[in-house]
Amino acid sequence: MKINVKQMIAHIFLGVLTIVLLFPIIFAIANSFKTLEEATNHIWRFIPLNPTIKNYIHVFETLPFGRITWNTFLIAFTVTIFKSLTSIIAAYAFVFFDFKGKRLLYFTLISTMFIPFTVTMIPNYITVSALGLNDSIWGVALPQLADALGIFLLRQSMRTIPKSFIEVAKIEKVGHLRILSDILVPLVKPAIISTGIIFFINSWNEYVWPVLILKSKENYTLSLALQMFISAEGGTDFTVAMAVSVITMIVPLVLYLIFQRYIINTFALSGIKG
Amino acid sequence: MKKIVFDQVCKSYEKKQVVKDLNMKIKAGERLILLGPSGCGKSTTLRMIAGLEDITSGDLYMGGRRVNDVESGNRNVSMVFQNYALYPHMTVRQNIEYALKVNKYPEKEIVERINEAVRMLDLVGLEDRKPRELSGGQRQRVALARAIVKRAxxxxxxxxxxxxxxxxxxxxxxxxVRIHEQYHQTMIYVTHDQTEAMTVGQKIALMDKGKLQAFDTPKNIYHKPANVFTAKFIGSPPMNVIEATYDDEKLFIDGKKMRVPSAWRKVIRKQGKVYFGIRPEDVRLRKKENAKEYSLKAVIRYVEDYGDKYGVYFQINSTEMLAVCEGEVPMPGESVYFEPNFDKVHFFDGESTENLGYPKEE
Structure with a gap:
């Protein structure tokens, strides 16, 4: 059999990359099931000698973990739904409407993707405080209800839909909302799902903004809780911190595994190379 | 009251004018073909009727009402697109009934209309298929069915x-044509295919570079083309149209002199540059011994075999023309005599390229 050298190099490269990327995940899972003693003495052992779920029990005993998971979910869910809605509507207008200044408006909007978080952090903080949403999960969600990335990705996807689909509907006196719900959304469903997953995972993993807004522990999100366990506040028990890490990453990992096909397609279509 | 009137209609995209001063009256219930090469403005004209393009200036009337600012959905039109625009996630039935459902037609009526359209267009049994499971012809019929159930x-x-x-x-x-004869809507049909135009149309509007070149019945457009563009565009192979000079009752083609029958002399009258047109099938090529008085010497350059006929390319000095002949095959290099059938020639003005008219029948 002829060996394809190019393909072999690619496989070796991808294999190494997979190991590098999987390593922290396996490391966290393995150590979360070890006692602190075993972890200290045998940190590189990937199969614990005496597996224990004590670390997980400890986590749930010290913090209202159900509540924290619920908070994280509620924020991520709200952000995902609203961001998806605003992105769908804006992308529809940018693709199928003709109006003066469309290109300028679009590129201005897209350029906001390049503004670093640190620039908008303080104005957003002042706004959220003024609205009385300090220390509220809604204060975390509010500034994220619309976003340029979603508009960009959905616009790319909607541009592949022939204009005649919308024109037929217009001639037949179908309103914009019906066009969106009956025609466009079903046709760009894969892109909507994948951008939704990206929104959800981003919000789920968010740290800096919640840390600014949320003060009381019952309002915490998972990433804040995780920080507690690796700082002095929650004790520096390394295996417990690993248990929190595992809990935090379960949801994004599962979502990604289920919907990875859509996500890859959406990015391939948008011209962004990952 | 289903007539359409274009009154000085112009359409521009930024600085580019794609439809120029269009004046046209389409009778109610007529089958009009918008014909022309690509980029001539025919699709834009159709889209202005549909309300999918704004009108830059001028007025468009449909059924006696000025519709410049009337939304597409309120113009009572139905349209079949080139790509059919069938929704891929809906079945054939869902595609056809969608607009009726959105516009809240009674269920009974929807079912009746769909059954009629499905039967008429031979789509029985395909109602639950998705467009991707259909052949090109079937898709086209679904698009037609969707357009006719509206009864616009x-x-x-x-x-x-x-x-x-x-x-x-x-x-x-x-x-x-059968569908149109059943419903008698005012039908506007865009094509660049002249066979379609001639066979489907009751009237043809021929456009070029945004301007209406001819507006007449297929028969007149073919037999009495309004100008050089129309003469060359309609007919396959196209009409031979050559520059000539008319002087002292004679026609000079590339330096060679040809006598013109007296009936034509009354038509051309004005001396100077003219365009002389003759369809390839109306050209006769004769051997020297059979040559008549109105003929010119020519040389055969190339012969194409069409099966039942021959396409013969010949030159009069440096001017090339085509003849479609039957019978004996001439050979390249052979000398022949070009003899136009003067009952079927056309003369166009050398400046405006407009048709100069025809001799009165006596």
Whole structure:
């Protein structure tokens, strides 16, 4: 059999990359099931000698973990739904409407993707405080209800839909909302799902903004809780911190595994190379 | 009251004018073909009727009402697109009934209309299929069915047959005429295919570079073309149109002199540059011994075999023309005598390229 050298190099490269990327995940899972003693003495052992779920029990005993998971979910869910809605509507207008200044408006909007978080952090903080949403999960969600990335990705996807689909509907006196719900959304469903997953995972993993807004522990999100366990506040028990890490990453990992096909397609279509 | 009137209609995209001063009256219930090469403004004209393009200036009337600012959905038009625009996630039935459902037609009526359309267009048994499971011809019929269930006053078609193969196209042409004869909507049909135009149209509007070149019945457009563009565009192979000079009752083609019959002399009258047109099938090439008084010497350059006929390319000095002949095959290099059938020639003005008219029948 002829060996394809190019393909072999690619496989070796991808294999190494997979190991590098999987390593922290396996490391966290393995150590979360070890006692602190075993972890200290045998940190590189990937199969614990005496597996224990004590670390997980400890986590749930010290913090209202159900509540924290619920908070994280509620924020991520709200952000995902609203961001998806605003992105769908804006992308529809940018693709199928003709109006003066469309290109300028679009590129201005897209350029906001390049503004670093640190620039908008303080104005957003002042706004959220003024609205009385300090220390509220809604204060975390509010500034994220619309976003340029979603508009960009959905616009790319909607541009592949022939204009005649919308024109037929217009001639037949179908309103914009019906066009969106009956025609466009079903046709760009894969892109909507994948951008939704990206929104959800981003919000789920968010740290800096919640840390600014949320003060009381019952309002915490998972990433804040995780920080507690690796700082002095929650004790520096390394295996417990690993248990929190595992809990935090379960949801994004599962979502990604289920919907990875859509996500890859959406990015391939948008011209962004990952 | 289903007539359409264009009054000085112009359409520009930024600085580019794509339709220029269009004046046209389309009678109620007529089958009008918008014909022309690509980029001539025919699709834009159709889209202005559909309300999918704004009108830059001028007025468009449909059924006596000025519709410049009337939304597409309120113009009572139905349209078949070139790509059919069938929704891929809906079945055939869902595609056809969608607009009726959205516009809240009674369920009973929807069912009746769909059954009629499905039967008429031979789509029985395909109702639950998705468009991707259909052939090109079937998709085209679904798009037609969707357009006819609305029973709109105006039926617009944008190159509806261009994605079909030749055999299906001929069949679909007949079907379209049959549908029109049943419903008698005002039908506007865009195509660049002159065979479609001649067979489907009751009237043809020929456009070029945004201007209306001819507006007449297919017969008149073919037999009495309004100008050089029309003469060259209609007919396959195209008409030979050559520059000539008319002087002292004679026609000079590339330096060679040809006598013109007296009836034509009354038509041309004005001396100077003219365009002389003759369809390839109206050209006769004779051997020297049979040459007549109105003929010119020519040399055969190339012969094409069409099966039942021959296409013979010949030159009069440096001017090349085509003749379609039957019978004996001439050989390249052979000298012949070009003899136009003066009952079937055309003369156009050398400046405006407009048709100069025809001799009065005596």
């Amino acid at each position: 006053d105006y039926f617009l078609l944008d190159e509806p047959l261009s994605n079909l193969d030749a055999q299906l196209r001929a069949h679909a042409r007949k079907e379209l």
